[in-house]
Amino acid sequence: MASYASRVRSDIARWQQAGLIDTRTADALTRDVETNERRSLSFGSIxxxxxxxxxxxxxxxxxxxxxxxxxxxxxxxxxxxxxxxxxxxxxxxxxxxxxxxxxxxxxxxxxxxxxxxxxxxxxxxxxGDEASALITWGAGTALAAVALRSSPLTVASVGIADAWLVLKGFDYFRQTEFPRLFVVMALVLFAISFWTRSQAARHLIILSIIFYLVLFAIDHDTLQVAVPLVAASALLFVAAIFASEPVDKVVQLGGRLPLHALIGFLTGLAMVQFELAGKSAYDSGFATASAVALAGIVAAIMLGGRESRGLRWVAYAGFAFELAIIYVVMLQSMLDTAGFFLAAAVLLGILALVIIRIEKRMNAPRAEGAAA
CATH class of the missing domain: 1.20.1280 (Monooxygenase)
Incomplete structure (x- = not known):
């Protein structure tokens, strides 16, 4: 896959060939792209x-x-x-x-x-125990990140916090209490990431919070955690799509908040489906959750798939997961499974035809304006 800089360079050449920009502007844009590309994380840095x-x-x-x-x-x-x-x-x-x-x-x-x-x-x-040692290590690394304003040290601090969460969450330290301290740690590190300008740390923190909620759901009532996660993720996705600029100015995730929101949405629904799957294969709750998941995947691709390749891949993976879990849960009745898939295929097909017609009508005025 071509990198962002390679795509921009090819676009600059195409614009120059089409006469949209002159040679001087094309050279200036190309130099700017190369300069920023060198400042980014290179293979040598890795x-x-x-x-x-x-x-x-x-x-x-x-x-x-x-x-x-x-x-x-x-x-x-x-x-x-x-x-x-x-x-x-x-x-x-x-x-x-x-x-x-x-x-x-x-x-x-x-x-x-x-x-x-x-x-x-x-x-x-x-x-003291290993948990206290990890907290001390993470706190010291976070202080160093603040003092030196270092993005890699911020990411390292988040990694140490995640290690503490995993070990504590899976009860490796033989403790009975749930690691609720991680919420405070995540909030502090999220605030530090703005000072150290560490976008990577913010991405990792959001994914870590989703993992924390999964552990919290396992330890507590699943539906009481999963349903709010689904609702909050859907709201965040809508806000990130329809108010992208002001939202991204706050979270500063490079426009990738919809990707995280979709991951949270699918994770919450997966927890709901696992909770309802064991009750009955004919439980309408499982079918409803599956329908919501499929509808959410389609909506995510429609609203944000064009702008984000990562979002499309997450949506495709979620779609494959939904097909697998529906098949496994409804395996007791192949007719029910086939009927569900048939109904979903018909609905998606109708929706695809409607979207194609709308896109053709929207693109027709643009083509006429370009020809004029």
């Missing part, structure tokens, strides 16, 4: 981040392997030296126009900080 993670892991494993032979004071000094060198060295390199390497060193320092918590806690037999 390799630098991967190298930083491997380097940090190698240092920590080396220290842990020789833990008993290194004097106690030297252990603590070595760990703090790695953290200090990573943060200070990264800041110096970033001010000298080596942003990728500087951010990579900050990731090394954050990884060293997490390892230091575990190793020092083990060395001094400090009280």
């Amino acid at each position: 390799l630098a981040m991967m190298a930083a993670l491997l380097f940090g892991a190698a240092i920590l494993i080396f220290v842990a392997a020789n833990w008993e032979t290194i004097p106690r004071l030297a252990r603590v000094a070595a760990l703090f030296a790695i953290i200090l060198a990573g943060y200070v060295g990264g800041a110096v390199l970033k001010t000298r126009d080596h942003a990728a390497i500087g951010e990579a060193l900050w990731i090394v320092a954050a990884a060293a900080f997490g390892g230091s918590i575990a190793l020092i806690g083990q060395m001094y037999h400090l009280s």
Whole structure:
């Protein structure tokens, strides 16, 4: 698939060939695209981040392997030296126009900080559990992200919070309470992401909240969580489509809020369907939820599919999931399954014919105006 910059360059060439812009304007637009493309996350930046993670892991494993032979004071000094060198060295390199390497060193320092918590806690037999260590690690990384205004460190903080949620949510720490603290953590990190200009962190936080609601539904009443999630996601989708500019100015997701809203909508309906599927294959509630899901998928493609390839792929995946779950739940009666699919196919076919006719009528005046 062609990248955004490649598509823009091809459009510029087409506009120039059609006489819409002159050569000077085309060259200026092409230079602007190339400049912004170089500023984006490049393959070299990704390799630098991967190298930083491997380097940090190698240092920590080396220290842990020789833990008993290194004097106690030297252990603590070595760990703090790695953290200090990573943060200070990264800041110096970033001010000298080596942003990728500087951010990579900050990731090394954050990884060293997490390892230091575990190793020092083990060395001094400090009280506490793994959950407290993860919270301390995440808080320290978030503070570093704020101080350095670092997007990668913000993403790392969200990743640590997600690790805490997964381990806590699946009861790995043998605790009985549900991890409600994650809501506070997500809100704080979401606010931090605006300061650090980390759009990637905001995307990850929204997906993490959806996962949190899934865990919350499993631990509590499913329908009381799933139905509000469906309704809220539908409202967010409508707002993001019909008031895209003011909404995106608030959330700053690069116009991808409809994609997240569709994921939340389909996730909520999937939870409803799983809850109702076990009751009866003939339960009208399951059929209603399935019909709402299919209608929502069609509406999402109609309203936002043209502008977002990711939204279309999510809608296609949701459609395939709906076909699979309807077949599995209604397997006891093949006639009912066939009848449902037939009715859905007829309705979608009629809807497709109506949409095609409307699109032809809308495009006809544009073609006449262009010909004039």
